[in-house]
Amino acid sequence: MTLTRSIRAVLAVALLASGTSQALAQSDPHTIVFGVAPGPYGDMVNQAIKPELTKKGYNVVVREFSDYVQPNLALSNGSIDANLFQHTLYLDKFSADKGLKLTRLITVPTASMGFYSRKITSLDQLKKGDVITLSNDPTNLARGLRFLQSLGLITIKPNIDPTKASEKDIQDNPRELVFKPLEAAQLPRTLDSVTASLVNGNFAIAAGLKLSSALKLETLDENLKNVIAVRTDDLDKPFVKEIKAVVESPAYAAVINDPATMFSQFQRPDWMKAQTPTPAQ
Numbered sequence: 539m540t541l542t543r544s545i546r547a548v549l550a551v552a553l554l555a556s557g558t559s560q561a562l563a564q565s566d567p568h569t570i571v572f573g574v575a576p577g578p579y580g581d582m583v584n585q586a587i588k589p590e591l592t593k594k595g596y597n598v599v600v601r602e603f604s605d606y607v608q609p610n611l612a613l614s615n616g617s618i619d620a621n622l623f624q625h626t627l628y629l630d631k632f633s634a635d636k637g638l639k640l641t642r643l644i645t646v647p648t649a650s651m652g653f654y655s656r657k658i659t660s661l662d663q664l665k666k667g668d669v670i671t672l673s674n675d676p677t678n679l680a681r682g683l684r685f686l687q688s689l690g691l692i693t694i695k696p697n698i699d700p701t702k703a704s705e706k707d708i709q710d711n712p713r714e715l716v717f718k719p720l721e722a723a724q725l726p727r728t729l730d731s732v733t734a735s736l737v738n739g740n741f742a743i744a745a746g747l748k749l750s751s752a753l754k755l756e757t758l759d760e761n762l763k764n765v766i767a768v769r770t771d772d773l774d775k776p777f778v779k780e781i782k783a784v785v786e787s788p789a790y791a792a793v794i795n796d797p798a799t800m801f802s803q804f805q806r807p808d809w810m811k812a813q814t815p816t817p818a819q
Contacts, residue, residue, distance in 0.1 A: 569597040570777055573609035573621035576602060576723065577740025578649060578800055579764065583622060586793035586801070590784040596777065606675060606722060607632075613769060614638045620768045620781060622646065623740065626761040627701060628677040639770040643778060644785050647794050647804035648763040649739020651678075651685055652752030656729045661689060661753060666714040668733035674719035679704060682736040685756045691715065739804075740764075749803050758805045 570591060574580040580600045588598040601618055603609045609621040610632050624632075626642055633640045658664065672682035680703045686692045687700075693710035694703050705717055720728065725737045726745030739749065749755060756762075766785065772778050784790055791810070794801045 566597070567777070568595060569599060570620065570781070571599045571601055571618040573601050573603055573612050573618040573623070575606060575609065575623035575740055576604065576744035577623075577738075578743045578804075579622045579646075579740060582646065582801060585799070586790045587781070587784055590787060590789050591780060594780055594784075596780070604723060610636070610638060610640060610767070613640060613767060616769075619772070619777065620766055622764060622766050624767065625677075625764055627681075628675070629765060629767050631677050640767050641770040641773060642765040643768050643773075644782050645760065645763050645765050645807035645809065646785060647801055647806050647810065648758060649743060649749060649800075649804050650758050651681065651736055651738050651756045652742055652747070652749060653685070653689065653734060653754040654726075654729060654737050654742065654747060654752050655734040657733050659753070661691070664691070664713050664715065664733065667716060668713070669716045669718055670734045670736065671718045671720050671725050671728045671732050672736040673722040673725065673738065675722065676702070676704070678722060678738065679719055681756075681762060683708070685736060685754075688756070689754055743800065749800075760808055763805065763807050 572583045574583065580602055583598070583600050591598050601612075603612070603623075606624065606628070609618070609623050610629070612618045613621050614636075620643070625648070626645070629640060629642060632638070653661075670686075673679055680701050683692065683694060683703045683705075684700050687694050691711075691713065692708050692715070694700055695707050695709045698707045705719070718732070722738055722741055725735045726741055726747060728735050734753070737745075737747065742749065742752070766781060768778050791813070793799060794804070796802060
């Protein structure tokens with residue numbers, strides 16, 4: 539009987555914990571629950587967004603998910619109020635595939651994908667049969683292949699939409715490299731067993747990799763920079779307007795531009811570049 543009661547108690551605590559953020563998101567208009575993936579964007583919310591929202595009277599909760607699927611499903615079903623983990627291409631494709639009504643609110647500074655290796659120190663050292671791991675979700679797989687093409691390692695067939703390319707769309711692979719798609723969160727752990735890996739910035743930072751340690755970093759198109767997403771039906775709600783106002787504020791920019799933070803190395807969205815004053819000559 540004691541064991542049964544103990545099990546019930548544990549289950550009750552687990553259910554309470556899992557339901558806390560959903561209850562907050564759905565019942566308290568002054569609580570904003572952000573969903574993030576592992577990496578720097580939870581820190582961005584806590585350090586650059588939460589303080590200003592707190593001043594405006596909001597209670598901000600950050601809920602971390604372990605993959606790129608659950609944050610959008612949780613946003614759609616009302617478990618969270620906003621998320622910050624994905625770029626526009628991924629958001630648009632995921633929403634279309636799943637029939638979700640989610641919308642980009644604003645683009646934020648983003649850690650770019652990097653070409654990481656513990657086996658080589660230059661791309662010139664790549665040889666036939668070397669294995670490179672990369673993300674297996676369709677949007678980031680295509681992104682990784684475009685990155686490889688920009689590095690001169692492969693050529694994608696010219697009649698293929700490069701934003702939808704997969705391994706079968708590789709036309710030339712002169713070094714006969716082997717590409718192994720895996721879940722994005724697993725990629726840093728493959729570095730001890732493969733030649734190289736294309737790791738998204740958030741997972742690289744979560745794994746303790748420095749952006750500066752990448753052999754190469756991609757140059758991000760605007761649609762590959764991360765965004766804060768919200769439910770489309772919430773776009774005109776006060777809390778959503780407050781989130782956007784905070785991200786556009788001088789206080790947010792001060793945190794992002796602080797050389798002591800990791801965010802200072804992130805690639806800026808176009809709107810933020812436009813706000814940066816030109817240095818005096």
